[in-house]
Amino acid sequence: MGLEERRRREKDNRKQAILRAARKLFFDRGFKAVTVEQIARRAELSKGAIYLHFRSKEEMYTQILLNDIAAFQKKISTLLQSGDSPTDMFVKFSRIYIDFFLNDRELFRILMTFMLNTEQMNLPAQMNDHIVKATNKQAEVMEGILQIGIDQGQFPKTINLRRYRNAIWGLLNGIISLHLFTGRADNREGIIRSTIDDSLQVFLRGLASEVVKGPKKEE
Amino acid sequence: MGLEERRRREKDNRKQAILRAARKLFFDRGFKAVTVEQIARRAELSKGAIYLHFRSKEEMYTQILLNDIAAFQKKISTLLQSGDSPTDMFVKFSRIYIDFFLNDRELFRILMTFMLNTEQMNLPAQMNDHIVKATNKQAEVMEGILQIGIDQGQFPKTINLRRYRNAIWGLLNGIISLHLFTGRADNREGIIRSTIDDSLQVFLRGLASEVVKGPKKEE
DNA sequence: TGAATATTGGTCAGTATGTGACCATTAGTC
DNA sequence: GACTAATGGTCACATACTGACCAATATTCA
Known part of the structure; x- marks a missing residue:
């Protein structure tokens, strides 16, 4: 006591x-x-x-990652309950995503690097799990939105959730990466935002248009 | 470093x-x-x-005393520079005094007790000095106001500062003590305030009326 | 009243937290 | 490839905190 x-x-x-x-x-x-x-x-x-x-400099680094990811999770965790259309949810999702990572480019860089080099960072397995779990949660939200779309008949019943979640995730990450590579964020936020917005809408429209057609094969 | x-x-x-x-x-x-x-x-x-x-429970007690007295000092320390008439300064002084001690009756009780029983509390000499010094500061302000009155010709040039400072101080303390003894402060603030106000004015008027007459003897 | 009991101001040995000189290793230089 | 500088990590020492304990006093009760 x-x-x-x-x-x-x-x-x-x-x-x-x-x-x-x-x-x-x-x-x-x-x-x-x-x-x-x-x-x-x-x-x-x-x-x-x-x-x-x-225990080490790297552990600090990892925990910062976890904190920041958690903060991000918190931001997107309410999306699923918003009652918006799946398309709107994804648009909002991407807004949050952009706001967050443009505001914290180092985190984005870290996350991407971690994704690309998980092994190299040779953290304790437990830490690794945490990060993986955290990013999984993020993936879940995206899949959740897709699932809602399916339930509402907007997306085909038989689509592979993982595939399209990854596609959208990749779209966001890819465009942001490219953006960070080609120029400073400050005066190009509008461009990146509209690029993602537009690409996302196109992608989702494409997905919706398959409602009548058959399923994709498992990958 | x-x-x-x-x-x-x-x-x-x-x-x-x-x-x-x-x-x-x-x-x-x-x-x-x-x-x-x-x-x-x-x-x-x-x-x-x-x-x-x-070092002891009593030392804590003493330091609380010092803190509270310091806070009080801070409140009254600006009075001398206000440019008010001495009478107004004393009125303001008494207002602050009342506000402070009605809001913190325990401190008032402590201070009075300390004044009455300095020896009994047998604190380290240094502590004693601090408290005495602090209360002296308070006395200084009152004497300062009196001095301003003298300089402005409102009070006799030859009055004994200590005597009248003590008189006013005693007036304030005495009325507050009486008040704490006879009833609760909550619903009688107006009474104590006007009692002090009035007594103070009477006293100061009396003091001013001696301007023409001779000095008092040293006590 | 005075013996038994409870309370409490103050102490101290043990633990947790923080410090900075030091070491081993690696990166950089020439 | 020897020399130097920089830096992640360690450890003996210092400081802050804990709680069981004690001595002295207050309280209870026969």
Whole structure:
């Protein structure tokens, strides 16, 4: 009994403060360029204290990933209950997606990198699971929207959810990546937004037009 | 070099948190009725931790006194620069005095008790000095107002500052004490306020009327 | 009244948290 | 490919916190 609650709370606060400091630095300079000493200074701690809360620099990085993904999840989690049409849901989804990642390009970069190099990051299996689980949740929302579309007769009954979820996901990621590659986001937000909007509508229209036709094969 | 600044800040925060907890309890139940354990619990700490920040229960009590007196000082410290007439300054002074102590009767009780029993509380001499110094500051303001009155020709040039400062101080304290003794403040604020207002004006008028006459003897 | 019991201010040995000098390894330089 | 600099991670030491404990006092009750 006793004061554990307060101590737990304060320990957690400290941890969050470290993560805030680390996140800012990672965001500004990228993983490699940031030293643990810098993170410690920004958090007004010594380097040793950092290792009371995290096993390694990479673990910090991973937890930031988890936090940010969780924040994103929270944003999109209400979509399914909105009662909008599936198309509108996807449009809203993409808006959130864009807003979020244009506002946090480092996270986007990290996520894409993680997707591309899961093995290389050789994190503890448990961490890996967490991230995978988190991204799965995101996928679920997309599939959920597709399912609603199916239930409402807007999409074919027999489509492969995974395939089209991936298609839409890829569309978003691909366009954003391209955008980040070709230019700064600041003055081109309108372009990327309308590009995605338009592509998405085209894709969904295409999908809807198959309602009468037969199913796709499993991949 | 290093993180001392942050540690100092956090240590001070902790100390203030303890004082807040202690103050609330002392205010509600009085010094004797409060146990150190209760203070610790309210501050979400163990009893032992309390003694890292304070040498004794009484030291806590004393520091609360100092804090509250300091807050009061701050309130009255601007009076001298207000440019009001001395009489108005005293009226304002008394308003602040009443507001403050009706809002914090325990502090008033404590202060009066301390004034009456400085020795009995046998605090470290240094602490004693602090409190005495603080109350002296308060006295200074009153003497300052009197001095302004003298400079402006409203009060006799030769009055004994200490005597009249004490008279006014005593007037305020006495009426408030009486009031606390005879009834609850809530529904009698108007009465105590007008009583003090009126008595104060009478006293100051009396003092002003002596401008032409000779000085009082030193006491 | 005075012995038994309960309460509580204060202590201290043990634990958790934080510090910074240090080390091993790797990256960079010439 | 030897030398230097930078940096992730470690550890002995320092500080903050905990709670069982004790001595002294207050309370209860026969």
